Amino acid sequence: MAGGSGTRFWPLSRRNRPKQFLAIGTEAPLIVETIERLAPLVPTDRIRIVAGAHHVDSIKENLPALKSEAIVVEPCARNTAPCIGLAAIHVAHHDPEAVMAVLPSDHHIGDGPQFRRLLQAASERAQLGEIVTLGIKPTRPETGYGYIKLDGGVDRLESAAGIDVATVDRFVEKPDSDTAREYLDSGQFLWNSGMFFFTARDILAAFERHLPELHSSLQRIASSIGTAEYDAVLEECFAAAQSISLDYGIMEPITQGEDPTPVRVIAADIGWNDVGHWAALADFAPADEAGNVLTGDALVLDGHDNIVHSSNGLVALVGISGAVVVRTDDAVLVCRREEAQDVRKIVAALKAAKREELL
């Protein structure tokens, strides 16, 4: 899934250059690292990237080994359920029994080998007809993520070859800080990573039961695959599709209702980070002895715990701590590390001021 249009890494990220195309605390752009992470397990010709038409060129530039058919174009942004449904009909067109690993293209995973072990285990369970998700073992009372509640908690975890699997009780929304603390202390909750595993047939069957209108649209698109009408049908059906997340449209009704499909979660300890804002770099990017995370030509004197990124030119701080400073060709951002999410306020102000060249 490479449809993100994130503005939280402004000024580095822009409308036409969202986070997945940037190297943020990483060697390569996040989308490239995502594909390279899969390489030992998934042949390149089995990869499909779902993205908007305006990102096709960036994808080809970043991943020149991919064939054109690997890119599944969304005519417009319609959240994860339509996105995954569209991918599913393309996969099913080749092989309805194929297992799909649904992965965001803009996350960081520190432990690639362990990630691949879990991915292998999740795929094997998906082949047995389960819907599987990776749940991240929480390390702090984070309020920025959704959570997955285990059915019965840790004591229900099955252990096989060192892999912890549990049945999902329910998916829950981002909590407030007291609730997040309870979740953490209870040991019954994992972070929702947005990674899912199922066969194309199983997820389309779930769409048919829980999002029947979307399912009909997908069927219409599916029957046009390989014909001259595909683009027109896709455009029409996708634009009309309900904008809804897989969690809300499929996972919640399955886990809360009478649906017999088993939804399982594998507890993952893989150095995962959703790279949600500049301050997230402190969680995984290398820092100097004063805790400064420096990318590009950066100099910090008498200061600690800063995140400094320069695309060109020197960025020099003296007597400054706990700040985010980013320099690009055309802009500079300065904010407090703990307020890194507030960069959206700048983007909103630029939008209001019609500073299109900076968006």
Next chain:
Amino acid sequence: MAGGSGTRFWPLSRRNRPKQFLAIGTEAPLIVETIERLAPLVPTDRIRIVAGAHHVDSIKENLPALKSEAIVVEPCARNTAPCIGLAAIHVAHHDPEAVMAVLPSDHHIGDGPQFRRLLQAASERAQLGEIVTLGIKPTRPETGYGYIKLDGGVDRLESAAGIDVATVDRFVEKPDSDTAREYLDSGQFLWNSGMFFFTARDILAAFERHLPELHSSLQRIASSIGTAEYDAVLEECFAAAQSISLDYGIMEPITQGEDPTPVRVIAADIGWNDVGHWAALADFAPADEAGNVLTGDALVLDGHDNIVHSSNGLVALVGISGAVVVRTDDAVLVCRREEAQDVRKIVAALKAAKREELL
């Protein structure tokens, strides 16, 4: 005097582009504002600018109306006494009785008309054989300036046409903060502005009495003016000259010794600022309602009392207060406003790292 090589406005100021050639909180570069401020009183052909050879092009660029002879080149930097002595022999070559107004080229003066009234009064006194200086009425216990102690304090001030004149008791060095507070409270001290008024003959006579070696060198240079040997003599004599300030080499011995020359000070309230560092802009440059001083394309959200300067590109702050942020083509500076002097630490680090292109 345009020999300054200030680094305190890094990254805007550089070795070859010191403060006097920059518009800092002003419309035009400080040297241009200095000349324009004199225009109603001093014809252009009476102006002499003393500067290093490497600044001649910048001066001509900034002040195209000046004739070449207006620029008096210092072959090397030797503090203010040799600088003023060199200017004095050039002025004396035309007219030994001419009054010299010795002015730094890189200060800000908010009240031009009042400045010219005081300059007129100071020149009239200089014509009578006095050495005159402008002393700035202090508004705070500033530790960054030298002070002038009045002989007998304010009660000795003579008032003529609204102009306060006193005899100087002595020139004193930059005080610590307790002493600065005493100075302020006593009412007997003014800030030393570095502006002096005297005839060329009188100051050269003072050089002869108090800096006789320098005076001989100046005499040798003087006798070569207009000859083919001038450049060679200047080079040799100036390089050998003692590097000493006018305050220390001339003013102190005159006021402390048996020298009969009256040294007088005119108390000035003219919105003077020596523009010593980025934070000084807050004292005179226009600010928005939140106290932010913004130059160039700058945006501050949820923040106050920042000084932001952008030479190119947007500089955006969110949730930041009391900071200095400067962006140029090749660098960004971020520091606390109250630590703006620490920019010299960055310059020192760049020097140590041999980052010549940034100096």
